Amino acid sequence: MVCRSLLLVLESKGLIKLPHRKFTPANPLAERKKPSGVTVDNTSIYGSLADLFPINLEQVRRTPFEKIFNGLVSEYHYLGYTQPIGEHLKYMAFSGGRPVACLAWGSAPWYIGARDRFIGWSKKARERNLHLIANNLRFLILPWVQVSCLASYLLASNRQRLSQDWQDLYNHPVYLLETFVDTERYHGTCYKADNWICVGQTTGLGKLSKSREPLLSKKAVYVYPLTKHFRRELCYDA
Template sequence: MEAIMTYRRRPVTSEDIATIKRIIDAHPDKSRRFISQEVCRQWDWRQPNGFLKDMVCRSLLLILESKGFIKLPPKKCTPPNPLAKRKRPSKVIVDETLIHCSVTDLLPIHLNQVRRTPFEKIFNGLVSEYHYLGYTQPIGEHLKYVAFFNDRPIACLAWGSAPWYIGVRDRFIGWSKKIRENNLHLIANNLRFLILPWVQVPCLASNLLALNRHRLSQDWQNLYHHPVYLLETFVDTERYLGTCYKAD
């Protein structure tokens, strides 16, 4: 059947429109969220982790309504958008005493995954205050880590979903467009890497990356129900050499 349109790589046919209309007619008093989730279930439209593509489907429904294909039920409420007027993270008060030693003198370093924990505010505040790019809320799948030495935070790392297309990366992997579409979620991108300015420890960066690399896939599996097999990063070569990534 010929597609009326394609949205997020999914063709939408007249039969799909009919399915949506049937769901709306069968549940006239239900919310748009319910309609969206029911459409996802009937289409088996899911993320790689098995969760429904609810937000993607809601966007599609709004587009279909704007084009006159369907008529959605009235809004029951307008949920708050936490990204619309996001405040800068609060400043975190930490011990700024100079740490200048060898990396072996820092051991053991405790690297904690802090996403959805009380320690997430520490990550957000430190990155906002001390990373040259500041803090921005990641979109999509992501994890945040804080490294501690004797209960003192010394570094922060964040990983998120990989960019959709990077020519040099995709040529290096050697995958086709179709394989990339099916497997991109198995790559994590290093969104932030911060060693706090009063921590002056040679080789610490590569050690932290190694610690993080060894546990990242399992942490991703625990939260998002799928592993990651490849890590990538971008280095601002006007500021950094990227040596720690080569050493890890």
Template sequence: MVCRGLMLELHREGHIELPPVRYLRNNPLARRTKPAPAEIDDTPLHTSLAGLGALELRQVRRTPDEALFNSLMEQHHYLGYTQPVGEHLKYMAYAGGRPVACLAWSSAPRHLGERDRFIGWSPEARLKNIGLLAYNTRFLILPWVVVPHLASHLLGRVAREIAGDWRRAYGHPVHYLETFVDPQRFRGTCYRAANWILLGLTTGRGKDATSSKANRPLKQILGYPLVKDFRQRLAHPGAK
């Protein structure tokens, strides 16, 4: 794929000429339509965490609420909605029956230098156990909801439930959570308040980068171990 990408780039810049395309692969992902807009109660909700009342946290993947989750992400998250590939879960938080937040989790990146050094696992163990990590790809508090400490509270709630939910969905738990924060947009305060650990910065290169130069914004890497012995569990090639 790296070679193919390089040849396409050379072709587009006029350095080489590739032969005409003979076959177009059927890619249903390229034809996927965006989620339809959802109509929900968007009355401003400005209160304290205690004043919000009982919060219900639901894992909504493969449930009737998944379409609403997708729609809210598409409408209100600055990155929009992207269909995850591989193992993933979706959570929605409700207050008084109204959605107030959405959190998306998926398989973790294969290699992340600061994270891999923090865990201390070998390349063999990483290859075997990368599925025991979950990556927070999206976190959305709906724009009309202003509740101090809600975000960190929800991160704590998910951290207590996600290992069991992942086991029920995929037959194995997760032992470690991670995410990226763009410091040009956000400070990551809610993650720090929920005791996530700042590990460092990304290199600014994608997984298929052809050089050592940064080609995208550097992001903060934050991690959250779910068990005290996460290093021992993840560093063993046969861990579960």
């Protein structure tokens, strides 16, 4: 796969000419079926945060609840569901046995200028330590749940256990959390309430851009250090 990618890059630069492609191999990720719909109690939930207690936050990856998580995110998150690549964890929050929210965390993107400047790491350190950052891929409060402060409460609850959960599954901790907020849709209120730091914005180029013209909407970049020594851990490149 690496050799094929290199050959395609060389051809795109006009350095070589590859023979005509005989066939296009199947891409199991592109052909992945959309998650099945799920039926849950969607009776409206109003009131104060205290009315929901106790709230149970469960890690549901590789459990029977994972299909429910996938179905809810597919149906109710504006970005839909995309199967994460690489290391990832999925959480569901329950109140009175009913799901009220879903959170997904995954591997961090290779290069985010605002984030990388905030960390101050070298290219070598980034190559070595990128896996020590977790990206908040999805955060969904189910649409029939209208409870003030629930989102920031769940963020705080999740980040307090995330590094240990990562350690348990992948044998290493995470030291920094990040997320991208589409400011055309949201203000990032719950991240601000949980004391996340806005360090800039994305360029909007995306992974597939071959020019400097933005392909995507620019997003605010928020980070949350899980330890005061996060720079020491992330910038280590020996």
